[in-house]
Each structure stands twice: as structure tokens, then as C-alpha cells.
Amino acid sequence: MKGMEGDVKIGLEVHVQMTSLKTKLFCGCSSDYRGKEPNTLVCPVCLGLPGSLPVLNKKAVEYAVMAALALNCEISDRMLFFRKNYFYPDLPKNFQITQYDRAGGVPLARNGYLYLDFEGRRRKIRISRIHLEEDPGRLVHLGSIDRSPYTLVDYNRSGVALLEIVTKPDIRSPREARIFLQKLRSILEHLGIFDGGLEGAMRCDANISIAGGTRVEVKNISSFKEVERALSFEITRQRGLLEKGIMVKRETRHWDEARRVTVSLRTKETEQDYRYFPELDLVPVELKEEFIEKVKAEMPELPDKRVERFISQYGLPRYDASVLVSSKALADFFEEAVRLYNKPKEISNWMMSDLLRYLYENNLELHESKITPAKLVEMIKLIDEGVISGKIAKRILPKIIVTGKSPSEIVREEGMVKISDLEFLENLITRIFAENPKAVNDALINEKAAHYLVGQLMKATEGKADPVLSSQLIMKRLEKLRRERGIK
Amino acid sequence: MGGSRRIPVEEIRHIAELAHIELTKEEEIVFTEQFNRILEYFSMIDEADTENVPLTYHVLDLVNVYREDEVHESMKRDEPLRNASKKEGRFFKSPRIV
Secondary structure, eight states, X not given: OTTOSSOEEEEEEEXXXXXXXXXXXXXXXXXXXXXXXXXXXXXXXXXXXXXXXXXXXXXXXXXXXXXXXXXXXXXXXXXXXXXXXXXXXXXXXSEEEEOOSSTTOXXXXXXXXXXXXXXXXXXXEEEEEEEEEEXXXXXXXXXXXXXXXXXXXXXXXXXXXXXXXXXXXXXXXXXXXXXXXXXXXXXXHHTTSOOTTSTTSEEEEEEEEETTSOOEEEEEEOSHHHHHHHHHHHHHHHHHHHHTTOOOOOOEEEEXXXXXXXXXXXXXXXXGOOOOEEOTTSOOEEOOHHHHHHHHHTOOOOHHHHHHHHHHHHOOXXXXXXXXXXXXXXXXXXXXXXXXXXXXXXXXXXXXXXXXXXXXXTTOOGGGSOOOHHHHHXXXXXXXXTSSOHHHHHHHHHHHHHHOOOHHHHHHHTTOOOBOOHHHXXXXXXXXXXXXXHXXXXXXXXXXXXXXXXXXXXXXXXXXXXXXXXXXXXXXXXXXXXXXXXXX | OOSOOOOOHHHHHHHXXXXXXXXXXXXXXXXXXXXXXXXXXXHHHHTSOXXXXXXXXXXXXXXOOEEOSOOOOOOOTTHHHHTOXXXXXXXXXXXOOO
């Protein structure tokens, strides 16, 4: 794969909404803004009206501390908020309340890491810092962003609590960036502070450089599905320039999701000058030892622990366990299915192979599909009870995923019940033997060649023949022929 | 230490740009003069010995002022846009940015 050559350095700046919070970071407006009428979840604080006073959401601090602990960070004993000044209507105050790590500022947490199991290796990705800040409002442009005559603003999202998580440039490929975001998402979901299925709940910017080039920032990456595409494009672009002996310009580029390209943003030199200064409307936050201990005590099971439990409790191979736990939804699905039918290995196998492959190939997430643990279990039971073959199940599964119909309903509708009618199968075998004299002769001498005949039988029944029974019947028929013809 | 650093007129232009303020040539000169006078005045503070004094971030002796994560009613439906000079439907309207 392109871009895996090991001379690539990627650092991510991830913005995560703590979607489990009911209210915004500094006011009591509901943070459940998706699908709401514009400018209905606003108040003087998140509209930045004069005289209004922000007050910090306690739960947001608890959640942030939880995330910092899960990412092995050092937590500051005292943290401050800063104003980041800029002229952009997505925040009505002309500044964003955020944290800063210079000028006496201290972010919530620093110096963490997480481990990725990637391509058979354990990789450590360091986290430089985590801080709390407010989400800006939503801008709507008529037509394209550079043609629109004006901008429309909806402040419902303005003030929603964000965690900004910044990594060191430890990531080596677009694929690894995606795995990192997946793991991060899984951790935050296990903590119960985040639902990655919500649109725009996880966004990121990336810093990327290739040896011999310059660092380029790519903004506006809207999900972990997009990160791989955006970074692959950017690596190809930079490599193309370097190969032609052209300098890579140090700049900020914008990921255009629709066109799947990064485009240069016309930047003025002054743009990075945010004139940070302390937010005096908020008082310092002291994160005392006992508070942190209390949060620690309430922390739920994290993905790495859950992987170990899946291995010991269900006897799964490490690889399977870590794939299932790569998403909380997937791991929960698995455990619910096992609760309904105590066959962890079978359930895991079906999930690992056919279910995940289908989701991956169709770029779907589990929650976007219509399959439930109960339906998967029902399908496996149909196999175990001998009603359908595994081959038929493979054909049914995508139909369950797409339609959400019950497996028995699909089997009935499509006449997929396994054929174990002896007379029917015997007649069919007679016909297949007659049509394939050479294959029969081969099979008489070499048992392995009989697979071809079984295959023909399955083909003739569109996979509906009972595979075990069919194979037995064919072997019996061959044995009979051997006796008749005097072959040993 | 020492308040001898003078800020040049270029820096005044830069600050004006950040603040989205247009200055005439004359105003640039006036502001450069005034900024430097202010900074000179502040340079007196530099003479104080602050070796072991912690950074003052906040003058209030308060920490950890929190609210619970409970939803409060937002503004009434028509209130937010009532004073907006430019709007369209339920949106605030602003000049194009990029």
C-alpha cells in the first residue's frame, strides 16, 4: 500500500464531543442539538450576549478526567481556561473558551499514551495533551463555500463540550491513523461519555510530513472513515511533489470530502495569532487527589481489559477478541448473543467473517445495519438444528443485515431449507455421476477427487443440499461402484 | 527587564489588522507613539522583584465553581434573533468568511 514506507509522520488533533452530557460546557442549554430547529437551544451565555457569565459543567470535568486516566495521562492539579481570539462568526463572542499550555496556562492533562495492536505489532502512540473547550456553532453556506454570497449561522452547537486530544507525530500510516481513532472511540464509548455513531461527534485535523518534506496541516476531517482517505491523498500529493524535486509548502489544507482532495486554504500570516489570554469569567479548577481517585473508582471496564476477559471467559483467540472489542457496539453485540445462546466460538466466527466483511465492504457501521444479536443467534440455531446449511446461512446473513427480517422468515420466503430428502438426493447423484464419467473415475481411485462431485451436487441444488448427508451419499455410491468394478 | 524595547509601526499595523481596524498613516504614527508610552509606563512593573511570586491568574479567591449537568430552558423561540440586524429564517446572517 502506498504511504506505508515508514518515512511518514502523522500527528492528530482530535475533537470529541462528550455526547453523554445533557448540557453544554458553560450553560444549561441542552446539547442535544442534532435535527433541532436552528437557534432554539441558545441562551445569553452561548450567544455571547454582554453581561452573561459562563459556569463550568461539573460532569464535563469528571468525564474529561476519566478520558485522561484512560489515556494514561498526567492530570494537572490545577487548570485554567483561556480565550482564543479570532474573527469568525461560528462563535458569537469573537473568541473561543479553551485551554492553553503557554503563558502560565495549564491544560487538563498531558503526557499520555495508548497502545495499538497493528499489523501484528504493538505500537505506542503518545498523547501530548488533552484539554476542554467549547464547540463552535454551525455555518451554512448557500452553494459552495467560496461562492456563497453570505453565511448563515446556527448557534445550537455553540458551547457544546469538546475534548481536544493531541497526539505526538507517532502515527506512521493512514491505516494506523484510522486504527488509532477506532481505538480512541472504543475507549471513550466504553467510558460511557461518547457515542461515535452520532454525526460529527468525532472530528480531526492532521499534521503530516514525509522525510525530506515539510509539515502540512489538513483540516476538516469529519470521521475516522475519512481520515484514511484524506491522509492517503495527502501522502500521494506530497510524494508526487518530492519526486519531481518540488518543495512541499508549509501550509494548512482543507479536506474536501465530496471531491476527495485536499485544497490549499488561502492564509494570511496573521491567522495563527490568536492572542490567547486568561478567561477571567471562569475561576481556576483544582483537580484534587481525592476527586481523581473517586473518578478512577467509578471507571468501567476498558477495552484492553475486555479483550483479556474475552480470551479467558469465552476462549477466543487474541486476534478475534481484539477485533470484537475494537468497537463497543460490536463487543456488546457479541456478549448479548452469547447470553442468548452459549456458543461463543460460533458467534464470534460468524461476526468476524461474514458480518464484519459485509459491513466493511459496504462501509457500514453495525448500528446502520438491521441485524440484532437475537437474529444472528436464530440463524446459528437453524444451522445447529439442521434446518439450513452453513452455505445457505452465508447467503441469508446479508439479507438479515439489509432487511432486518428474521432468518426463518427469509428461509421460508426463499425456499432455502436444506435438502435432506434421500430419494431426491440419490436421483440427483445418479444424474451427476452420469454427466461426469471422468470425475467419477478419478474419484474411484483418489478419494480427494470426490470433492468435485459434492461440489456439483451443491451447485445443482444452489447450495441447499445438506452438505454432510450429500458427502456421505456420494462416498457410499463410490464405494458401491468400486465393489462392482472390483477396484480394491 | 528594562522597558527600552520600542514597538515599530509595523507591529501597530499588525495589531490593527488583527482587530479589524483600518488606520490612516497619521493614526498609525499617533498609535505607535501612544502604545510605546503605555508600554513604557508598564515597564515600571518590570522593576519589581517577582522572583518567588506565583503568577496571578485570577483576583478572586475562588476555585471550582461548577454547575450540575441539568438542562435549563433556553431562550424563548423568537428571542435569540430579535435584535439581530441581519437574519434569514431561523438563522443569523453574516458576511461570507473565506
